[in-house]
Amino acid sequence: MTPNVLVIGAGVIGCSLAFELTRRGAAVTVVDSAEVMSGTSSATFGWINANKKKPVEYELLNMLGLEAHERARDERNIGTADWFHQIGSIELAASTDSLAALEEKVSQLASRGYKARILTRAEVESAEPSLDVLNVAGGALYPKEGWIDALTMCSHLMNAARAQGATFKPFRRVIGLTLDGETTMSTADGLTESVKPDVTILAAGNGNRPILASAGIGFPTRPTLDWASTGHEYPSVGIITTTSPVDAGIRHMIHSPGVAIRPARNGGVTLTDAPTGAQWSHDDPRVWGVPTLLLERAQKLYPSLKSTTTENVTLGTRVLPDDGVTIADWVGEEQKVYAIATHSGVTLAGHLADAVASEVLDGTRHESLGPFGLDRFAS
Numbered sequence: 111m112t113p114n115v116l117v118i119g120a121g122v123i124g125c126s127l128a129f130e131l132t133r134r135g136a137a138v139t140v141v142d143s144a145e146v147m148s149g150t151s152s153a154t155f156g157w158i159n160a161n162k163k164k165p166v167e168y169e170l171l172n173m174l175g176l177e178a179h180e181r182a183r184d185e186r187n188i189g190t191a192d193w194f195h196q197i198g199s200i201e202l203a204a205s206t207d208s209l210a211a212l213e214e215k216v217s218q219l220a221s222r223g224y225k226a227r228i229l230t231r232a233e234v235e236s237a238e239p240s241l242d243v244l245n246v247a248g249g250a251l252y253p254k255e256g257w258i259d260a261l262t263m264c265s266h267l268m269n270a271a272r273a274q275g276a277t278f279k280p281f282r283r284v285i286g287l288t289l290d291g292e293t294t295m296s297t298a299d300g301l302t303e304s305v306k307p308d309v310t311i312l313a314a315g316n317g318n319r320p321i322l323a324s325a326g327i328g329f330p331t332r333p334t335l336d337w338a339s340t341g342h343e344y345p346s347v348g349i350i351t352t353t354s355p356v357d358a359g360i361r362h363m364i365h366s367p368g369v370a371i372r373p374a375r376n377g378g379v380t381l382t383d384a385p386t387g388a389q390w391s392h393d394d395p396r397v398w399g400v401p402t403l404l405l406e407r408a409q410k411l412y413p414s415l416k417s418t419t420t421e422n423v424t425l426g427t428r429v430l431p432d433d434g435v436t437i438a439d440w441v442g443e444e445q446k447v448y449a450i451a452t453h454s455g456v457t458l459a460g461h462l463a464d465a466v467a468s469e470v471l472d473g474t475r476h477e478s479l480g481p482f483g484l485d486r487f488a489s
């Protein structure tokens with residue numbers, strides 16, 4: 111029998127699931143309270159990596175994520191070359207002390223099978239001829255890393271899923287869910303409709319928490335979206351800026367103290383803080399000074415960026431499980447409702463879609479998901 115699967119949310123996780131589930135023969139409907147890619151996935155740096163991920167099981171999960179994108183490029187006809195830019199990334203060290211720390215990090219990563227090697231200053235200069243190496247002592251090259259143009263990825267995946275029979279319904283906000291899978295949603299014209307698929311998969315990012323609250327479940331992710339109503343601040347906002355188009359001569363992703371740089375889909379460059387992960391509150395006025403700071407830092411590294419300006423600023427709200435790492439598990443003993451919530455979702459999307467499709471359709475839990483169940487929050 112062909113199972114009916116409802117996927118709630120059309121970000122990187124939902125689009126990847128739609129493709130993978132239909133590829134395996136499921137009848138899939140995807141709903142989103144807005145359009146494809148209107149949540150966190152629209153405000154991501156898109157760095158594909160397993161670099162500095164803790165604990166080690168999470169590092170492994172991210173390595174599998176990277177491999178899944180490579181597999182998609184090599185084996186699946188979903189236009190991966192258009193959105194997976196595996197250009198390698200270089201982490202710069204500004205002093206001999208930080209280069210020594212980088213050497214230690216590289217040797218640890220390499221001992222766990224991660225491709226990484228130290229670059230001398232001359233090697234950095236040759237790899238990045240437009241970079242001003244005046245304040246660079248050396249660097250580390252991670253050749254398997256790169257960036258994903260998440261919007262193009264989701265468009266390809268959703269189109270492929272539709273070609274395989276999926277239906278996408280935008281502007282359907284899920285307002286109620288029961289653990290036997292009955293799902294109620296409101297439509298743009300104010301009507302409500304209910305469905306009861308064989309399986310419902312929550313891929314609603316920060317929307318998972320309020321949806322599961324309607325089923326009486328306290329879902330262990332940070333309550334970012336309702337911080338105002340609870341009177342608490344949950345600073346989980348990251349800042350992504352993009353410049354106007356520019357021929358900057360940037361060949362790799364660059365991670366330097368204070369700024370990370372990569373090519374952008376508009377022909378400019380995209381910047382974020384580095385090391386990535388600064389967490390701001392939505393209403394912190396200092397947020398609006400960050401784009402200028404990021405551009406100044408990038409211009410010091412790449413004088414070619416002096417002819418460009420900031421064209422776009424996005425505040426992205428991270429999807430953060432309480433302990434920082436992925437949740438992928440059934441919710442409730444009925445096994446009708448499955449939930450995925452994750453940071454690093456761009457790196458992980460392909461692997462999670464693969465593993466979750468196996469679990470939902472065949473009942474086999476991928477061993478890499480072992481540590482990422484809900485039982486870890488039980489106590």
Ligand SMILES: Cc1cc2nc3c(=O)[nH]c(=O)nc-3n(C[C@H](O)[C@H](O)[C@H](O)COP(=O)(O)OP(=O)(O)OC[C@H]3O[C@@H](n4cnc5c(N)ncnc54)[C@H](O)[C@@H]3O)c2cc1C
Pocket residue numbers: 118119120121122123124141142143144145146147148149150151152153154155156157158159282283284285313314315316317318321347348349350425426427428429450451452453454455456457458
């Ligand atoms: C600043 C920043 C930088 C990042 N950088 C990286 C990076 O370099 N590399 C990396 O791998 N990851 C990165 N991430 C993390 C990554 O972007 C996220 O993990 C990923 O986008 C989460 O995708 P998602 O599909 O789970 O959620 P979302 O993209 O939020 O998608 C959820 C969808 O569900 C919909 N929805 C919500 N509520 C409802 C409802 N009630 N009914 C119906 N639909 C609903 C929303 O409209 C949305 O479209 C970054 C995140 C941020 C914020």
